[in-house]
Amino acid sequence: MNNKKLVFSGVQPTGNLHLGNYLGALKNFVLLQKESKCIYCVVDLHAITVFQKPETLRSNILETTAGFIASGLDPVKSIIFNQSSVSGHAELAWIFSCVSRLGWLNRMTQFKDKAGSDKEKASVGLYIYPNLMAADILLYKATHVPVGADQKQHLELSRDIAQKFNKDFNCAGFFPLPEPLIPKNVSRVMSLRDGTKKMSKTEESDYSRINLKDSADDIEKKIKKAKSDSSVIPDNIKSLENKPEAFNLLSIYSEVSKINLDKVLKEMSGKDYSYVKKNLTDLLISEICPVGKEIKKLMGDKTHLENILQKGSEKARIIAEENLKNIREKIGLI
Numbered sequence: 589m590n591n592k593k594l595v596f597s598g599v600q601p602t603g604n605l606h607l608g609n610y611l612g613a614l615k616n617f618v619l620l621q622k623e624s625k626c627i628y629c630v631v632d633l634h635a636i637t638v639f640q641k642p643e644t645l646r647s648n649i650l651e652t653t654a655g656f657i658a659s660g661l662d663p664v665k666s667i668i669f670n671q672s673s674v675s676g677h678a679e680l681a682w683i684f685s686c687v688s689r690l691g692w693l694n695r696m697t698q699f700k701d702k703a704g705s706d707k708e709k710a711s712v713g714l715y716i717y718p719n720l721m722a723a724d725i726l727l728y729k730a731t732h733v734p735v736g737a738d739q740k741q742h743l744e745l746s747r748d749i750a751q752k753f754n755k756d757f758n759c760a761g762f763f764p765l766p767e768p769l770i771p772k773n774v775s776r777v778m779s780l781r782d783g784t785k786k787m788s789k790t791e792e793s794d795y796s797r798i799n800l801k802d803s804a805d806d807i808e809k810k811i812k813k814a815k816s817d818s819s820v821i822p823d824n825i826k827s828l829e830n831k832p833e834a835f836n837l838l839s840i841y842s843e844v845s846k847i848n849l850d851k852v853l854k855e856m857s858g859k860d861y862s863y864v865k866k867n868l869t870d871l872l873i874s875e876i877c878p879v880g881k882e883i884k885k886l887m888g889d890k891t892h893l894e895n896i897l898q899k900g901s902e903k904a905r906i907i908a909e910e911n912l913k914n915i916r917e918k919i920g921l922i
């Protein structure tokens with residue numbers, strides 16, 4: 589156990605967890621819990637930056653918790669809790685809203701994507717969302733943050749906020765500058781229908797993603813229908829440059845099979861894409877379906893999931909309160 593490393597990450601409870609969340613984040617969460625102290629959070633306050641039906645949100649918080657456990661997180665080894673149950677997240681987010689600069693937030697590409705063309709109608713919460721994300725991480729003085737590539741810019745903002753706070757309040761090293769841990773091979777799993785867009789919970793077509801709760805039948809149908817390429821599989825990565833869907837399928841296969849992409853291409857070159865699709869389907873069914881089944885089973889005992897969150901919140905609150913006390917002191921609050 590490396591005691592200096594403290595891992596924090598979060599997942600929004602906004603619907604079905606999918607293969608992007610699994611390969612980009614959850615699998616890494618599980619690996620990290622073997623060697624480090626880890627805190628994993630169901631970030632419900634982030635979810636409400638866009639309207640959520642209360643009943644749906646309640647259920648999604650529990651389902652995301654079930655997704656954590658079903659993927660292999662152990663609530664004894666790692667702290668697992670939901671963000672809103674530790675009020676320090678909201679308090680530190682306010683403090684950071686006073687440290688963070690408008691110019692920094694104006695550069696956030698995810699806000700631009702999510703707010704769409706009518707920014708006037710986006711919630712203020714959506715705009716200052718990255719300040720809350722910095723608060724999540726720095727409330728625990730986390731040093732490492734496993735995320736997919738889409739969160740890289742937010743992580744950079746967290747580092748900027750930490751650095752400015754340390755400088756403004758003359759306390760070098762008070763907040764660590766958190767390092768992103770981004771998977772090397774598939775840092776961004778793309779939509780199965782459009783290889784230029786990331787796989788996401790909110791994409792309208794369910795055929796664009798593999799959900800962790802999909803049945804073997806669903807997975808087979810979705811991979812069969814996934815866009816690929818009309819020519820055969822090439823023998824080198826460069827030839828995939830303008831073929832985002834083909835690159836995506838082969839990269840997912842490489843990640844799930846644990847065979848590096850060069851080797852996959854050597855083995856499969858000259859074959860058509862139905863070949864990789866068949867192999868990928870088999871692998872996904874054996875890796876994803878057990879996770880989905882476990883999520884469904886865990887959702888049958890909501891009290892158990894609520895207990896996990898409650899115990900995790902108690903542990904998180906102790907660390908958060910201690911750190912907040914020092915943060916308030918640094919600022920001059922009494």
Ligand code: TYM
Nearest residue numbers: 597598599600608609612613721735736775776777786787
């Ligand atoms: P969220 O809920 O959108 O996604 C959860 C995690 O899954 C990763 N991910 C992907 N990785 C690869 N390919 C994809 N298509 C894909 N889609 C999602 C995300 O990168 C993320 O790691 N802002 C965060 C939640 C958050 C957070 C935090 C994360 C709030 N506070 C503090 C880390 C630390 C988000 O919306 O993730």
